[in-house]
Amino acid sequence: MSARSTAGLRHRLAERGIDRGLLMLLPAVAFTVALFIYPFLYGIGLTVQPTAGMQEKWGGGIWANYIAFFSDPFVFDSVWITLRLALPAALFNVLAAIPVAFKLRGKFRGKRLLTTLLVLPITLGTVLTAQGLLIFAGRQGWLNTFLVQIGVLNEPAQFVNNYLGVFLSLVISGFPFSFLLISSYLSGIDPSLEAAATTLGASWFQRFRRIILPLLAPGLATTFILTFVLAFSVFPSARLVGDPTGSTRVMALMAYRSFGEQIDYPMASTIAIMMGVVELIVIAIVMLWRTTLYRGSTGGKG
Amino acid sequence: MATVDTAATEAAAPQRRRLVARPSTWVVWALVAAFFIFLIGILVSVLVDSFGRRWFGGWLPEEFTADWYAEAWDRFNMTHVIGVTVGVGVTVVVISVLIGVPAAYLLARRNFPGKQLITLLFLLPIIIPPITYGIPLATVMYNVGLGRTLVAVVLVNLVPSVPFVIMTMTPFIEQINPSIESAARMCGARMKDVFLRILGPLLVPGILAAAILVLVRTVGMFELTFLVSGPPTDTLVVAIYRAMTAAGGGEARSLISAMAVVYTVTMLIILIVALRFVNPTQLVARVPETRDD
Numbered sequence: 346m347s348a349r350s351t352a353g354l355r356h357r358l359a360e361r362g363i364d365r366g367l368l369m370l371l372p373a374v375a376f377t378v379a380l381f382i383y384p385f386l387y388g389i390g391l392t393v394q395p396t397a398g399m400q401e402k403w404g405g406g407i408w409a410n411y412i413a414f415f416s417d418p419f420v421f422d423s424v425w426i427t428l429r430l431a432l433p434a435a436l437f438n439v440l441a442a443i444p445v446a447f448k449l450r451g452k453f454r455g456k457r458l459l460t461t462l463l464v465l466p467i468t469l470g471t472v473l474t475a476q477g478l479l480i481f482a483g484r485q486g487w488l489n490t491f492l493v494q495i496g497v498l499n500e501p502a503q504f505v506n507n508y509l510g511v512f513l514s515l516v517i518s519g520f521p522f523s524f525l526l527i528s529s530y531l532s533g534i535d536p537s538l539e540a541a542a543t544t545l546g547a548s549w550f551q552r553f554r555r556i557i558l559p560l561l562a563p564g565l566a567t568t569f570i571l572t573f574v575l576a577f578s579v580f581p582s583a584r585l586v587g588d589p590t591g592s593t594r595v596m597a598l599m600a601y602r603s604f605g606e607q608i609d610y611p612m613a614s615t616i617a618i619m620m621g622v623v624e625l626i627v628i629a630i631v632m633l634w635r636t637t638l639y640r641g642s643t644g645g646k647g
Numbered sequence: 648m649a650t651v652d653t654a655a656t657e658a659a660a661p662q663r664r665r666l667v668a669r670p671s672t673w674v675v676w677a678l679v680a681a682f683f684i685f686l687i688g689i690l691v692s693v694l695v696d697s698f699g700r701r702w703f704g705g706w707l708p709e710e711f712t713a714d715w716y717a718e719a720w721d722r723f724n725m726t727h728v729i730g731v732t733v734g735v736g737v738t739v740v741v742i743s744v745l746i747g748v749p750a751a752y753l754l755a756r757r758n759f760p761g762k763q764l765i766t767l768l769f770l771l772p773i774i775i776p777p778i779t780y781g782i783p784l785a786t787v788m789y790n791v792g793l794g795r796t797l798v799a800v801v802l803v804n805l806v807p808s809v810p811f812v813i814m815t816m817t818p819f820i821e822q823i824n825p826s827i828e829s830a831a832r833m834c835g836a837r838m839k840d841v842f843l844r845i846l847g848p849l850l851v852p853g854i855l856a857a858a859i860l861v862l863v864r865t866v867g868m869f870e871l872t873f874l875v876s877g878p879p880t881d882t883l884v885v886a887i888y889r890a891m892t893a894a895g896g897g898e899a900r901s902l903i904s905a906m907a908v909v910y911t912v913t914m915l916i917i918l919i920v921a922l923r924f925v926n927p928t929q930l931v932a933r934v935p936e937t938r939d940d
Binding site for chain 1: 672674675676678679682683685686688689690692693696702703705706745746747749750752753754757759760765768769771772774775776777778779780781782783784785786787802803805806809810813838867869870874884887888891892900903904907910911914918
């Protein structure tokens with residue numbers, strides 16, 4: 346009797362997709378819960394346990410960290426500084442990658458070499474890019490030497506240790522990434538759609554505007570989100586090639602300052618969590634816009 | 648240069664339709680050229696600087712020497728640092744493949760209640776910026792007394808790596824025809840046999856690709872490692888960062904360049920190995936589902 350009912354239960358569960366095979370998922374889930382979800386919740390808990398010093402300075406009891414975050418201009422301005430850096434960089438990476446990906450689709454000699462070279466910066470890492478930019482684009486670097494010698498500049502220009510330096514480092518690390526993504530989305534669009542449009546007499550601009558762009562737009566949104574995520578958490582380059590006390594005083598730097606230099610874990614967690622919130626707001630806006638776009642088959646292999 | 652290439656392209660593929668009109672061609676090539684000028688400039692100037700002595704402006708340093716490498720080895724105990732970097736990288740790869748692949752298999756092949764929730768759970772560590780979860784995670788690590796230990800460095804690096812393995816392996820497993828497994832089961836193979844004898848060999852290229860990417864990411868991962876490591880457990884990137892930002896204006900520039908070159912060479916070796924197995928564009932493209940149910 347009891348044996349029959351357990352067999353029945355097991356069978357019924359198996360029909361819904363629950364059986365012992367699911368145990369294979371257990372290590373990954375347990376791991377993610379222990380090392381991601383738990384610390385994350387713990388961090389949120391920390392934000393409402395401000396240090397005595399913070400409570401005294403900002404008041405508000407357990408909300409002192411949040412009050413400090415929103416009313417201390419030194420901290421809160423870093424939100425705008427981060428967005429001013431990450432949004433234009435992500436936008437530039439996506440917009441510049443579209444024509445390049447377009448030109449380089451199809452087969453031609455040396456394509457594999459070119460793709461390989463474009464992947465290279467992904468492995469360079471931000472620290473090496475920073476060191477290279479400091480030497481190459483510094484006041485005495487080759488870039489300035491060349492520009493002065495051909496007479497474009499009268500004296501060496503300031504390319505690093507400011508906003509431009511961090512922007513350049515974000516483009517160098519982010520552009521190859523968005524190029525690869527957009528290339529793969531482009532290859533998913535059926536070429537016969539374009540051929541049909543050509544037969545019907547569409548100009549290249551009409552074909553791009555009416556056929557390619559609507560099909561590509563969801564992929565562009567995804568690419569934008571991913572490059573934005575990369576640019577948003579910029580930290581080493583903001584410190585090394587930027588102006589860490591001024592125009593590139595990003596949120597990640599502020600969070601680390603609280604964590605490593607002031608040893609104020611609750612405030613560091615507050616800035617870190619708010620960083621996630623700001624990022625998710627931007628992603629949500631892009632996703633919202635994405636839902637208004639065409640969804641469905643692009644006719645090709647994608 | 649541009650015209651030669653375009654001509655070659657047209658000769659090679661006369662049937663290909665040109666979508667963007669000619670004036671745009673030079674814009675594209677200018678963009679690519681500017682990008683490569685920066686990229687090559689960065690690489691070569693670091694290389695020259697690491698071998699140079701007294702480089703104050705001008706095209707080249709006054710003298711060339713290999714002393715910076717010797718000094719970097721002495722001052723920063725590079726053998727130890729490289730050992731830590733490779734050790735942490737390999738450990739993270741092995742653990743994340745062992746945890747990630749079975750999970751990816753289930754996500755690719757099965758439907759079960761809460762599947763979307765679980766997918767979201769694995770997606771979150773990839774989307775949320777590392778600093779956001781890294782700081783609470785590092786706080787936990789210091790609280791339980793793991794701060795500045797190798798265990799902590801491995802654990803924090805696993806957080807983005809496990810989901811990464813799952814996300815890259817899922818489409819790869821979807822690609823494999825399920826009827827192969829069904830046939831094996833019909834012939835009496837158990838789950839273990841299916842994994843070791845059927846799926847294992849088929850998955851090797853995918854696992855290799857995911858492993859190499861995880862290795863590259865772990866060796867290059869700055870933010871998370873930096874939060875929990877101390878000088879004896881620093882990986883190469885963190886050691887370079889510390890040398891660049893050391894109090895008193897940082898170490899001599901050429902010394903850091905020498906360390907950076909060592910880092911790049913390590914990465915290049917991994918990359919060259921990687922490209923023998925993986926086509927870069929294939930990694931980001933999702934493979935269509937081939938399920939037949």
